[in-house]
Amino acid sequence: MLLRLILTGCLILMTSCNKKSGSPDEQPAVVVSSQEVDSIQSPNVPKPDGNPLLPDQANEGKPGPQAAEDVVAAVSTPAGASLELIDSEGYGPYLPGSTKTIQVRANETISVAAFLLNEGQSCDASTTQDELEAITGEGNDLSLAIIFPSSGLKLICIRALFSGETLYQSLPVAAVVLPEGMEVWYRSDAGVTLVDGRVSQWQDQSGNMRHLSVGSADQQPRVDQASHQLAMVDFDGVDDRLLGDATLDVQTVIAVHRVDDSQNSSLLGQIWGSYSEGVHIATDPRDTNHGISFDGSSSHSARYAVDDLTSLSSSYVTHLTPAPWEYNKIHYTLAEYGSAYSITSQSMAQLTAGGSSEHFYGGQIGELLAFSRALSLEDRQALDRYLRLRWKEDTSLAPIDPLSLDFQQLPLGLRIQWQVAEGQGATYHTISYQANTAPASCQQGQQISSGAIGLNQSYLLQGLELGTYGFRICGFNIATGASSDGITGSFTVNEVEAKAPPADGLVHWLKPGVSSANIDSSNRVSQISDLGSASAHLGQATLGSQPLIEASGPQGQSMLVFDGVDDYLESSQGLVARTVIAVFRVNSTGQDSQDLGQIWGHYSDGAHVACENRSSQPYLGFSFDGSSSTKARYQLQNDTSFTNFFENGNSSPWAYDTLELVIAEFDAGKTISGITMGHLGSGFAVGSHHFAGAIGEVLVYDRVLTESELQSLRDYLTENWFL
Numbered sequence: 001m002l003l004r005l006i007l008t009g010c011l012i013l014m015t016s017c018n019k020k021s022g023s024p025d026e027q028p029a030v031v032v033s034s035q036e037v038d039s040i041q042s043p044n045v046p047k048p049d050g051n052p053l054l055p056d057q058a059n060e061g062k063p064g065p066q067a068a069e070d071v072v073a074a075v076s077t078p079a080g081a082s083l084e085l086i087d088s089e090g091y092g093p094y095l096p097g098s099t100k101t102i103q104v105r106a107n108e109t110i111s112v113a114a115f116l117l118n119e120g121q122s123c124d125a126s127t128t129q130d131e132l133e134a135i136t137g138e139g140n141d142l143s144l145a146i147i148f149p150s151s152g153l154k155l156i157c158i159r160a161l162f163s164g165e166t167l168y169q170s171l172p173v174a175a176v177v178l179p180e181g182m183e184v185w186y187r188s189d190a191g192v193t194l195v196d197g198r199v200s201q202w203q204d205q206s207g208n209m210r211h212l213s214v215g216s217a218d219q220q221p222r223v224d225q226a227s228h229q230l231a232m233v234d235f236d237g238v239d240d241r242l243l244g245d246a247t248l249d250v251q252t253v254i255a256v257h258r259v260d261d262s263q264n265s266s267l268l269g270q271i272w273g274s275y276s277e278g279v280h281i282a283t284d285p286r287d288t289n290h291g292i293s294f295d296g297s298s299s300h301s302a303r304y305a306v307d308d309l310t311s312l313s314s315s316y317v318t319h320l321t322p323a324p325w326e327y328n329k330i331h332y333t334l335a336e337y338g339s340a341y342s343i344t345s346q347s348m349a350q351l352t353a354g355g356s357s358e359h360f361y362g363g364q365i366g367e368l369l370a371f372s373r374a375l376s377l378e379d380r381q382a383l384d385r386y387l388r389l390r391w392k393e394d395t396s397l398a399p400i401d402p403l404s405l406d407f408q409q410l411p412l413g414l415r416i417q418w419q420v421a422e423g424q425g426a427t428y429h430t431i432s433y434q435a436n437t438a439p440a441s442c443q444q445g446q447q448i449s450s451g452a453i454g455l456n457q458s459y460l461l462q463g464l465e466l467g468t469y470g471f472r473i474c475g476f477n478i479a480t481g482a483s484s485d486g487i488t489g490s491f492t493v494n495e496v497e498a499k500a501p502p503a504d505g506l507v508h509w510l511k512p513g514v515s516s517a518n519i520d521s522s523n524r525v526s527q528i529s530d531l532g533s534a535s536a537h538l539g540q541a542t543l544g545s546q547p548l549i550e551a552s553g554p555q556g557q558s559m560l561v562f563d564g565v566d567d568y569l570e571s572s573q574g575l576v577a578r579t580v581i582a583v584f585r586v587n588s589t590g591q592d593s594q595d596l597g598q599i600w601g602h603y604s605d606g607a608h609v610a611c612e613n614r615s616s617q618p619y620l621g622f623s624f625d626g627s628s629s630t631k632a633r634y635q636l637q638n639d640t641s642f643t644n645f646f647e648n649g650n651s652s653p654w655a656y657d658t659l660e661l662v663i664a665e666f667d668a669g670k671t672i673s674g675i676t677m678g679h680l681g682s683g684f685a686v687g688s689h690h691f692a693g694a695i696g697e698v699l700v701y702d703r704v705l706t707e708s709e710l711q712s713l714r715d716y717l718t719e720n721w722f723l
Helices: 012-018 377-392 707-721
Strands: 002-008 029-031 070-075 082-087 099-118 133-147 152-162 165-170 175-177 182-187 192-195 198-202 222-224 232-236 242-244 248-259 269-274 279-284 291-293 302-306 331-343 346-348 350-353 356-360 362-371 402-410 413-420 427-435 446-449 456-461 467-477 483-494 506-510 517-519 525-528 548-550 559-563 569-571 575-586 596-602 607-612 621-623 632-636 660-672 675-677 692-701
Touching: 152 377, 175 377, 182 248, 198 222, 248 269, 248 279, 248 377, 269 350, 269 356, 269 362, 279 331, 331 377, 346 350, 362 377, 506 575, 575 596, 575 607, 575 707, 596 692, 607 660, 660 707, 692 707
Parallel strands: 002 070, 029 413
Antiparallel strands: 002 082, 029 483, 082 099, 099 133, 099 152, 152 165, 152 175, 182 362, 192 198, 222 232, 232 362, 242 346, 248 331, 248 362, 269 279, 269 346, 279 291, 302 331, 350 356, 402 413, 413 456, 427 446, 427 467, 456 517, 467 483, 506 692, 517 525, 548 559, 559 692, 569 675, 575 660, 575 692, 596 607, 596 675, 607 621, 632 660
């Protein structure tokens, strides 16, 4: 992908949008005026060349760049200044320790620094990340070299200094950094050697040189270029195979496969592994339910995921029946064993047991990766994004056709929310805006993005100067880099008085319906953004554990609803907490009387706010200490008097099915390494302690609030929640 990010034009938009905001009390509210809908065009975007790298190419241990169209995205800078950032690599993928280079061109002396963020973190003056690379100069041959230290979905944040003005902008495409601990990696577009139309060798791309081959020409597979835009290695199901004799340790395996309907339904179709040593992935068509085998001839069991690596099963099985695979359809399957097992040979498409060669796999294999360890959620998110873009998504750009486009005037800024139709491939949406009129294209104006793919997305636009702005919503395809113009409209910012909470020391602020969020068509929340300075955005990749967002508060206010069974949100971003404020409701039908219902915090770090309703506590109170001896005092509802300091206190009890406000003040600032909302988190399995009810707003300060600030906070919450 070749991505050009050009900064040119006037100063007002960037300084008003990306500067660090002052008190929200001083922010003007936003009034939406007329909207227009332009005609929507579906661009003619060619697909990348899908041919494999044939004949065999040199393996340098680093994945190659993705083919793509050029993309130009523009943001505002001081008048006369011009900065061009050229990204020729796109999302990658990359391996930990590898380098991504961004070319920089400027027409005056500039200072540019790069920061590496996790996807979802804000690229602005609030970032606390260390600089990875910084350069100062002028000309066309400057470059930034970004080294990826670990796996995950990584955003590159750029800070540029022009004539004394500091500007922030992230590259719109998150880099995919694959996990460490890779034992083998076979991909059909690299390392495939063809001899007379047959695959004689498939080279390992992990750098470990564990290549697969077979000597007999009539047993060598072919290359299929018809079933997908990328070629796949095609096995006939009769005697085709590839073999290797290297020893490796395997705990996690991921295979991209497509089973032909000609597969012999009486055979176990081993994709890869060592049957006799009890480690393999094999599709099992031997009954109508379709199965997947993991154990070979042993009793090794595995957790699994099919087509969504972020949703890993909680149970370990030796054989999955029924399994969600279909004939003539590409799937990717993950198996994670309880520990790493050593195998002394590899067999692809052939199952051998005691000398038997009677079971063969009939179909295509596009990719296979094996790791010596279990993968974290961040690891699996990166792999899922990579495999989905390569194998599951249409890389043509879908038309930009929102089902709805909604604006809401809020004290905090302008909330823009839109829904899109399903089946739009790898497209996600960006917004660009500028003063007075809508940008003429996606490449003009100040550009912001949701940072994720989703059917239902929202963005909170804050810190705007007074006046009228035009906007354009555009599509952006992260598989190809193609962009498309979309819907335009306008809004006006007028100065009106509105209550807002104190801003000084507000490190974490979650407000459903206002915080930018990714919401699916069933109203399940996969990510919701932090409005505070810590950028501790909360997320949940597993669909079955995502809470709902519902208009269940007073006057239809949005609240996060947790089922008390397995719903929760979490963040790995740490912060210091001294005062925690929460608006919540505990459901009488759903809250387990033996569960501690954590609203917010980190149990293992010894600082949380949790509803205490267990039978061992005769009154409905709160827990603050987690696994330590932390104490806190609190106020409930409009009671302006604090209780005494407690580890677990019930002197002011809450009530079921009632909207409650609690203000908790810890006895000292508490450093926590992450946040969990809805269950106790670290050290506790999902299902042990859960919160059942709704959470409407959480604010966390790193300091004690004064009496006047507490009153201002109560006024704000009373007005917003009709307490």
